[in-house]
Amino acid sequence: xxxxxxxxxxxxxxxxxxxxxxxxxxxxxxxxxxxxxxxxxxxxxxxxxxxxxxxxxxxxxxxxxxxxxxxxxxxxxxxxxxxxxxxxxxxxxxxxxxxxxxxxxxxxxxxxxxxxxxxxxxxxxxxxxxxxxxxxxxxxxxxxxxxxxxxxxxxxxxxxxxxxxxxxxxxxxxxxxxxxxxxxxxxxxxxxxxxxxxxxxxxxxxxxxxxxxxxxxxxxxxxxxxxxxxxxxxxxxxxxxxxxxxxxxxxxxxxxxxxxxxxxxxxxxxxxxxxxxxxxxxxxxxxxxxxxxxxxxxxxxxxxxxxxxxxxxxxxxxxxxxxxxxxxxxxxxxxxxxxxxxxxxxxxxxxxxxxxxxxxxxxxxxxxxxxxxxxxxxxxxxxxxxxxxxxxxxxxxxxxxxxxxxxxxxxxxxxxxxxxxxxxxxxxxxxxxxxxxxxxxxxxxxxxxxxxxxxxxxxxxxxxxxxxxxxxxxxxxxxxxxxxxxxxxxxxxxxxxxxxxxxxxxx
Numbered sequence: 458x459x460x461x462x463x464x465x466x467x468x469x470x471x472x473x474x475x476x477x478x479x480x481x482x483x484x485x486x487x488x489x490x491x492x493x494x495x496x497x498x499x500x501x502x503x504x505x506x507x508x509x510x511x512x513x514x515x516x517x518x519x520x521x522x523x524x525x526x527x528x529x530x531x532x533x534x535x536x537x538x539x540x541x542x543x544x545x546x547x548x549x550x551x552x553x554x555x556x557x558x559x560x561x562x563x564x565x566x567x568x569x570x571x572x573x574x575x576x577x578x579x580x581x582x583x584x585x586x587x588x589x590x591x592x593x594x595x596x597x598x599x600x601x602x603x604x605x606x607x608x609x610x611x612x613x614x615x616x617x618x619x620x621x622x623x624x625x626x627x628x629x630x631x632x633x634x635x636x637x638x639x640x641x642x643x644x645x646x647x648x649x650x651x652x653x654x655x656x657x658x659x660x661x662x663x664x665x666x667x668x669x670x671x672x673x674x675x676x677x678x679x680x681x682x683x684x685x686x687x688x689x690x691x692x693x694x695x696x697x698x699x700x701x702x703x704x705x706x707x708x709x710x711x712x713x714x715x716x717x718x719x720x721x722x723x724x725x726x727x728x729x730x731x732x733x734x735x736x737x738x739x740x741x742x743x744x745x746x747x748x749x750x751x752x753x754x755x756x757x758x759x760x761x762x763x764x765x766x767x768x769x770x771x772x773x774x775x776x777x778x779x780x781x782x783x784x785x786x787x788x789x790x791x792x793x794x795x796x797x798x799x800x801x802x803x804x805x806x807x808x809x810x811x812x813x814x815x816x817x818x819x820x821x822x823x824x825x826x827x828x829x830x831x832x833x834x835x836x837x838x839x840x841x842x843x844x845x846x847x848x849x850x851x852x853x854x855x856x857x858x859x860x861x862x863x864x865x866x867x868x869x870x871x872x873x874x875x876x877x878x879x880x881x882x883x884x885x886x887x888x889x890x891x892x893x894x895x896x897x898x899x900x901x902x903x904x905x906x907x908x909x910x911x912x913x914x915x916x917x918x919x920x921x922x923x924x925x926x927x928x929x930x931x932x933x934x935x936x937x938x939x940x941x942x943x944x945x946x947x948x949x950x951x952x953x954x955x956x957x958x959x960x961x962x963x964x
Contacts, residue, residue, distance in 0.1 A: 737800070
């Protein structure tokens with residue numbers, strides 16, 4: 458006869474939905490396999506690790522397809538299926554697709570970068586860190602309790618510090634890693650403080666339960682909860698590179714290997730924004746009067762400072778192309794914040810969050826494509842200045858046309874219909890929520906961004922200085938550029954696919 462203690466222990470045993478957790482789990486398993494294989498492979502065969510990593514990320518992305526048929530949850534409290542630590546709903550799948558797809562494209566860029574680095578980048582460590590970060594980033598949008606959320610955030614962030622500073626003997630890389638590390642550690646500490654305040658007031662870590670209990674918190678604890686909300690927002694603002702917590706971005710992107718900068722520009726933002734959505738819209742909807750105005754202000758500041766910073770870049774300055782993309786990514790972060798802020802004022806928060814997801818998908822595709830072209834140009838122009846792109850059409854017509862398409866998508870101009878569609882979606886979310894002033898700020902910033910995007914685009918078609926030379930494009934780099942270009946063109950032809958895919962359920 459079993460004792461009460463044994464009965465309780467048995468009742469706590471849970472079935473694990475392995476299909477639901479398969480995408481991040483496979484990425485983590487491949488990361489460990491690559492690390493172990495690195496110990497036994499000879500140096501001349503370590504290039505195989507890159508292709509194993511690419512295959513692992515492709516398989517992890519493909520594992521999202523069986524999850525499209527419905528929401529799945531696992532690691533739930535016994536007797537309370539509504540309180541789960543992991544949920545694979547439409548919101549989760551969209552972010553996981555962006556994260557794993559972005560990591561896959563960054564891996565294709567990295568195969569060429571590692572070959573060109575002449576031993577400055579250790580291959581085994583590089584692939585292990587990239588896959589580990591991708592696994593953490595894929596776990597985060599599925600997290601439905603604060604503990605899992607913070608753990609996933611750190612699993613995504615800690616390997617990224619090492620990736621930025623992994624290049625041996627490079628002072629810029631070390632400085633970039635240090636800036637990135639200090640800012641991220643500060644963000645984590647602030648986030649943990651905010652999370653601890655929320656937990657102290659509600660007595661639970663599960664987001665769904667926090668949303669219920671926080672409405673009936675004792676009046677003496679309201680100040681504690683409000684402080685916790687603000688501190689949590691500040692922590693995630695660092696991760697999303699929102700102004701005034703953006704100072705690490707330009708130097709980090711310039712100092713990091715270019716594939717890592719591309720990875721951070723898309724996957725890093727996906728991590729920050731998905732965490733921000735889960736904490737605000739899912740866990741703290743009753744405190745929308747606190748986080749709504751804060752996010753609206755951050756959005757206005759971020760898009761303005763980011764676009765002005767990009768506008769001020771000198772075309773002849775060393776690494777100005779990467780710096781321009783870095784400042785542009787800050788400006789794009791401002792646009793991504795708009796629908797989240799609008800969710801605080803809207804009766805249909807899910808529609809507003811869908812606008813953020815749609816914009817994130819567009820931005821992820823075209824920004825990775827722009828970084829892929831920058832990686833190609835950087836193979837022959839080590840300083841990677843904007844001026845180095847002059848006459849690119851004469852040297853490589855197809856690449857120049859593809860880059861022009863990506864830049865026009867980011868600007869929101871035809872033929873980059875997907876960029877225009879995404880901006881209109883975000884703009885309408887602000888208007889529908891009654892944030893007319895924020896919509897005006899966004900319109901002004903779109904005009905500012907047109908200047909530097911069109912200047913760069915025009916430079917591609919000018920007469921080159923000296924004789925134009927032709928250079929071979931490595932197959933992985935060709936694949937990354939072609940894949941982003943094809944997806945961008947398809948979505949520009951059928952932009953409604955993005956919004957339909959991003960139609961999400963959070964509750």
